[in-house]
Amino acid sequence: MKKEDRFNQILSENRERIQRICRYYSSNSEDQKDMYQEVLVNIWKSLDNFRGDSAISTWVYRVAVNTSLSFTGKAFKQMKLIVNTDTQNLSSILDDESLEAKYKEEARFNQFQNELNQLSVIDKALISLMLEGLKMKEIADIIGISESNVKVKIHRIKIYLKTKLTGGKHEFK
Amino acid sequence: MNLNRNNIEQLVGKLKTEDARYARISRSFQIIYWILIPVYLLLTIESLTETKDINQLIGDVCFIISSLIFALFFDKYYKEYKYVDYALPTIQMLKNAANRYKPFHIKNIWVLIAVLFMDAGLCLNSSLNFSVVKVQIYFIGALILACIIGLIVWRIKYKGIRDNALSVIAEIERE
Known part of the structure; x- marks a missing residue:
């Protein structure tokens, strides 16, 4: 298959996925469009090296996450994680459905959003993958660390968020 | 956010042009070392006789x-720097970036060796009639100037990128 055809096929199968990832990193539609275009460019540039060792979705996530961390772009230093109240996997971060319902109230949700943006760049990347509903193993494959390391990092992020959101009342276990 | 079909086609067109440009540059290197160098070698032998x-x-x-x-060296360098593989695991991509943006690379020793051969070529070539001392002054001066310019460019353009990459690597690897 020609490179152009492979590219178009990947694009048609993963358009939504890429767009969702882009939405996490900017609320501005122009910035989202720029990032979307940059992801497409990087998919093209990396396509010659795709050997099919991983699932195409994992491969696309890698390109998208690595693009978001890209050092030439303006996004790196001011990178923010934008989460919507209708994000399907929100409860996976909050680990608590009642807390999720509470935080869907606008003011509280803004606080949650602010706390998310206090996280480090890599923690934001981990959260964005979690929000995509990826398994720990898949996240580990994308970032390139062990599954247990991913679990530890995500556990720490959850504890940090809960502590912040409950005003420091959450107990560390 | 949607790029329409026209936008995508334009983008793919640009990317294909970029690929073609790379192929042209790569072909130029091939021409240098498969055609020009043997031709120069033949001329050298003819001159010796x-x-x-x-x-x-x-x-x-x-x-x-x-x-x-x-x-x-430049062919290899160009191939390495042409495209960054964004599909590598994040930590690997960051390590590659940190390595790519180091101010000095061991492999750059090849450039120094090439410069030394050129220096020797200029000194030994009797038809050019250059003074050995003058050649050394110009060569050392040019080398120092090139190093200073290279370091300034690195500091302005690449040091920040490398520092960011190293800090994210440290964060990912922290247990």
């Missing part, structure tokens, strides 16, 4: 070796 000047021969061979090293 006419003049019987051994110094001239050594000088010409030094030029050829220098050109060969430069062509091979």
Whole structure:
């Protein structure tokens, strides 16, 4: 298959996925469009090296996450994680459905959003993958660390968020 | 956010042009070391049979070796830097970036070797009639100037990128 055809096929199968990832990193539609275009460019540039060792979705996530961390772009230093109240996997971060319902109230949700943006760049990347509903193993494959390391990092992020959101009342276990 | 079909086609068109440009540059390197260098070698042999000047021969061979090293080095360098593979695991991509943006690379020793061969070529080539001392002054001056300019460019353009990459790597690897 020609490179152009492979590219178009990947694009048609993963358009939504890429767009969702882009939405996490900017609320501005122009910035989202720029990032979307940059992801497409990087998919093209990396396509010659795709050997099919991983699932195409994992491969696309890698390109998208690595693009978001890209050092030439303006996004790196001011990178923010934008989460919507209708994000399907929100409860996976909050680990608590009642807390999720509470935080869907606008003011509280803004606080949650602010706390998310206090996280480090890599923690934001981990959260964005979690929000995509990826398994720990898949996240580990994308970032390139062990599954247990991913679990530890995500556990720490959850504890940090809960502590912040409950005003420091959450107990560390 | 949607790029429409036209936008995508334009984007793919640009990317294909970029690929074609790379292929052209790569072909230029091939021309240098598969055509021009053997031609220059033949001219050198012809010149030796006419003049019987051994110094001239050594000088010409030094030029050829220098050109060969430069062509091979820049071809390899261009291939390595042409495209960053964004599909690598994040930590691997970051490590590659940190390595790519180091101010000094061991492999750059090849450039120095090529420069030394060129230096020897200029000194030994009797037809050029250059003073050995003058050649050394110009060469050392040019080398120092190139290093200073390179370091300034690195500091302005790449140091921040490398520092960011190293800090994210440290964060990912922290237990």
